[in-house]
Amino acid sequence: xxxxIILLFIGAIAISAGIxxxxxxxxxxxxxxxxxxxxxxxxxxxxxxxEHNETIANQQYLNRVVEVSGKPIxxxxxxxxxxxxxxxxxxxxVSCTFDSxxxxxxxxxxxxxxxxxxxxxxxxxxxxxxxxxxxKCSFTHK
Amino acid sequence: xxxxxxxxxxxxxxxxxxxxxxxxxxxxxIEDIEAENxxxxxxxxxxxxxxxxxxxxxxxxxxxxxxxxxxxxxxxESDEYPKAIFKGQIKDFSSKLVKEEGEHKVNVTxxxxxxxxxxxxxxxxxxxxxxxxxxGATQFIVKPEDYRIRIxxxxxxxxAKEIEVTVRVDLQER
Numbered sequence: 549x550x551x552x553i554i555l556l557f558i559g560a561i562a563i564s565a566g567i568x569x570x571x572x573x574x575x576x577x578x579x580x581x582x583x584x585x586x587x588x589x590x591x592x593x594x595x596x597x598x599e600h601n602e603t604i605a606n607q608q609y610l611n612r613v614v615e616v617s618g619k620p621i622x623x624x625x626x627x628x629x630x631x632x633x634x635x636x637x638x639x640x641x642v643s644c645t646f647d648s649x650x651x652x653x654x655x656x657x658x659x660x661x662x663x664x665x666x667x668x669x670x671x672x673x674x675x676x677x678x679x680x681x682x683x684k685c686s687f688t689h690k
Numbered sequence: 691x692x693x694x695x696x697x698x699x700x701x702x703x704x705x706x707x708x709x710x711x712x713x714x715x716x717x718x719x720i721e722d723i724e725a726e727n728x729x730x731x732x733x734x735x736x737x738x739x740x741x742x743x744x745x746x747x748x749x750x751x752x753x754x755x756x757x758x759x760x761x762x763x764x765x766x767e768s769d770e771y772p773k774a775i776f777k778g779q780i781k782d783f784s785s786k787l788v789k790e791e792g793e794h795k796v797n798v799t800x801x802x803x804x805x806x807x808x809x810x811x812x813x814x815x816x817x818x819x820x821x822x823x824x825x826g827a828t829q830f831i832v833k834p835e836d837y838r839i840r841i842x843x844x845x846x847x848x849x850a851k852e853i854e855v856t857v858r859v860d861l862q863e864r
Contacts, residue, residue, distance in 0.1 A: 577755040606772055611748060611762075626709050627860075628728055643708065645729060674748040675772040677731045678708070681746055 580672055580684035581650065583613045591618025591635040591642040591680075598676040609673040609680075615688055616642060617668045623661045625651075631658055633667070633685075639678050644669045644685040657687050703736030705788065705824050705861035712745060712857050714832075716850040723757060723849065725750040732859045734824065739783025741798060743776040743857070765839050766805055774804040776811065793818045798828065807837045815857075824861040829854060 587609065589597075594616055597605040618635035625631050629648030635641050651658060661667065671682030710730030716723040730745045747768035752758040762768040778800015780787075787794055794817045802811045815828035831852045834841060841849050 573754065573756055575755050577758070606769070610769060610772060624709065626728060627711070630728065632709060632729075639706075639708065643729075672748075674729070675746040677744045677746065677773070681729060681749065683729065683749055 578684075580613060580670070581686040583670075585615040585670055585688075586612040588615045589617075591616050594642055594680050595636060595640075598680050602676055606675060610675055612673055613670060614673045614682060615668060615670045616644070616682065617666055618642060619665060620661050620667050623658060633661060633669070634679070635667070635669075637679070642680045642682065644671055644682045646685045650686060654687065703785070703788070704864050705734040705736055706864050707732050707859050707861050710743070710745075710857070710859035712743075712855065714750075715854045715856070717854075718848055718850050720848045723752070725752045725758070725761065727751070730857075730859065732826070732861060734780075734788070734826070734861055736788045736863075737785050739780035739787075741776070741778045741780060741800065743859075745774050747772055747774060765834070765841065771805050774802065776800055776802045778811070780815075780817075787817065788819055788824055791819050791821070802832070804832070805837045805839055809836050822860075823863060826857070826859045826861060828857045830857075831855070 594609070594614065597608065616635065618641070621634045621636060621641060622638055623631055623633045626645075629651060630645055631651050632643055632645045634643050646654075646658075668688045669682065669685050670688045671685035674681040674683050708731045709728060710732045711726065711728050712730050713724060713726045727745050727750045729749045730743060732741070732743045734741050747766045748762060750758070750761065752761065778798050781797040781799060783796070787796070796815050796817055797812070798815050799810065799812045801808050809832075811830055811832075813828045813830035815826060818825040818827075832855055833852055834849070835851070
């Protein structure tokens with residue numbers, strides 16, 4: 549009797565571990581459009597933070613959901629259908645990339661980008677090359 | 691003298707992108723893993739053939755969220771080493787190359803710094819010159835062990851010892 553209970557117990561643990569491992573392996577990506585904002589700043593301040601001290605800025609912003617406001621300079625459609633909007637400057641500003649799925653659902657917002665003097669964009673901060681890079685972006689004010 | 695250098699730099703013909711594409715692919719009997727990064731910055735100096743690529747590790751996208759998490763946190767440690775940089779040179783380069791429309795086979799050599807380690811990379815590449823710019827494409831192999839990337843024993847057989855890297859950059863004159 550005891551042996552049966554032990555076997556059942558071990559079996560239940562094994563099945564639970566299998567289910568947990570399966571769910572972990574297939575867990576979905578973070579939905580950054582719905583994610584709450586960690587830090588709010590301006591494109592100027594964000595760029596200056598990285599230009600002033602990249603190590604400290606990385607500690608502060610890397611992998612965080614950042615809401616940034618700034619003047620759009622250009623909007624470029626990439627080969628995979630994503631769109632990159634440059635704030636402040638094409639090469640030395642803040643680059644915000646919107647996934648193609650988001651772009652296709654918000655075409656009218658992208659059509660108006662060049663007409664507005666300022667945009668508020670939320671995205672994941674990936675770091676700094678010649679510009680600060682935000683990915684998985686979405687508009688927070690349309 | 692500084693002014694002269696500045697003028698030379700301004701005159702140098704540069705081809706750039708900040709949305710280049712790099713994919714890596716690992717094949718093993720257990721599973722195939724690939725990740726793409728479409729936010730690669732690249733500059734080709736049209737006078738000297740000097741090449742620079744830079745990318746952010748966090749910009750690699752995986753199909754599985756868990757793989758992306760492990761890649762950033764455990765293998766590439768992207769908080770500590772957020773970038774990968776390649777600095778190299780097209781061998782036997784002539785400035786005429788980027789002015790002649792058509793497909794040119796070239797050899798590239800340079801240093802790849804990844805995860806805090808630097809190694810030499812040699813690769814053959816194709817430059818396709820058109821009115822729209824220069825399209826560069828190449829493939830080469832990197833070994834995780836060369837870049838001090840430690841794979842835990844539990845998943846050692848899931849990840850190839852040689853990773854295939856594919857590069858495609860659409861460079862525009864600036």
